[in-house]
Amino acid sequence: MLRTETRNLRLLTVVLATACGLAVANLYYAQPLLDLLAHSFGVSQGSAAVVVTLTQVGYAAGLILLLPLGDLLENRALASRTLIGTALALAVAAASPVFGLFLVTAVLIGVTSVVAQILVPFAAHLAPEAERGRFVGRVMSGLLLGILLARTLSSLVAAAWGWRAVYAISAVLMVVMSVATRRLLPARRPESDRTYRQTMRSVLTVAREEPVLRARAINQALLFGAFSAFWTAIAYELIDEHGLSQTGIGLFALVGAAGAAAAPVAGWLGDHGLTRAGTLGSLVLAIASMLLAGVGHASVLLLALAAVLLDLAVQSHLVLSQRVIFALRPDARARINSVFMGSVFIGGAIASAVAGLLHEVASWPARSSRPGSRRSRSSCR
Secondary structure: OHHHHHHHHHHHHHHHHHHHHHHHHOOOOOHHHHHHHHHHHOOOHHHHOHHHHHHHHHHHHHHHHOHHHHHOOOHHHHHHHHHHHHHHHHHHHHHOOOHHHHHHHHHHHHHHOOHHHHHHHHHHHHOOHHHHHHHHHHHHHHHHHHHHHHHHHHHHHHHHHOHHHHHHHHHHHHHHHHHHHHHHOOOOOOOOOOOHHHHHHHHHHHHHHOHHHHHHHHHHHHHHHHHHHHHHHHHHHHHHOOOOOHHHHHHHHHHHHHHHHHHHHHHHHHHOOOHHHHHHHHHHHHHHHHHHHHHOOOOHHHHHHHHHHHHHHHHHHHHHHHHHHHOOOHHHHHHHHHHHHHHHHHHHHHHHHHHHHHHHHHOOOOHHHOOOOHHHHHHOO
């Protein structure tokens, strides 16, 4: 009996981790494709960067407006149907003839990709209490691999078949995962008699009454803002200043996969009462990564090291934070996650917009003054 339960739990872990990873990857496919999108639609690099911002704005809207439904509706059906919505938005993006329509689909992709955050509280409900940190950590590993490998996969696919293939392939994967979640996950219907309006009001109540949730949300929003700014601007830096191809950018983005290793470690730290130490360590890593990115922009290796440190910091802080906040109110985990992740992606959207603007105006720090850079050479003509 115990062996069967363990086997079932492993299967659930694989399904949840895969669904989360593939869904959340949709938010990041565009980051290394901005140069291709700018050329394809005939817009500036700064305008192309708006795609990243709008996708994250859509995701934040989905977290605020759709995620609380996890405390109202049957979770398996909600996840499966939302994945179909994601597939439709991706299919339209792949066929978009004009930039305006592509921007609209970017918002819709963000809104519907919130299914990843519907499944994370679902995982917390399914996990045994004593192993919740590790179980959620394993599911988060899949989600984080989706975040960290999305840039690599989109670069390699775009290099082989063009950027539209990235969205077409992802649309097919969303349909596959919709079927898988419907057939393999157990049903879970929350015990609630609230209406949607009452639930949305209670989201604000939860945010007001839980200071720990507010503190964790603000910290994670700042960390994710740094993460979004870095990965929004890095593709331009690698192309313009270091001469990397689209494939080269994809290979560079592989370094971010190291961040997924932080999830199970952070889960273990949380289960063993070391949340505060792990949180402090993640903040130290984030500060070190930003300092390194600022002074080491002349070297691809130093930029890669900065990316690894930043990803480790963001992902470890995320797992530790979710373990803390999910323990606050077990009956309101979807609403708690709505406050937390909504704040996080609002921070990311703002940072992406600012990064695109700063790139348009001043590029990476001190880049234009480096001898031999494209910006320097063009300014001398």
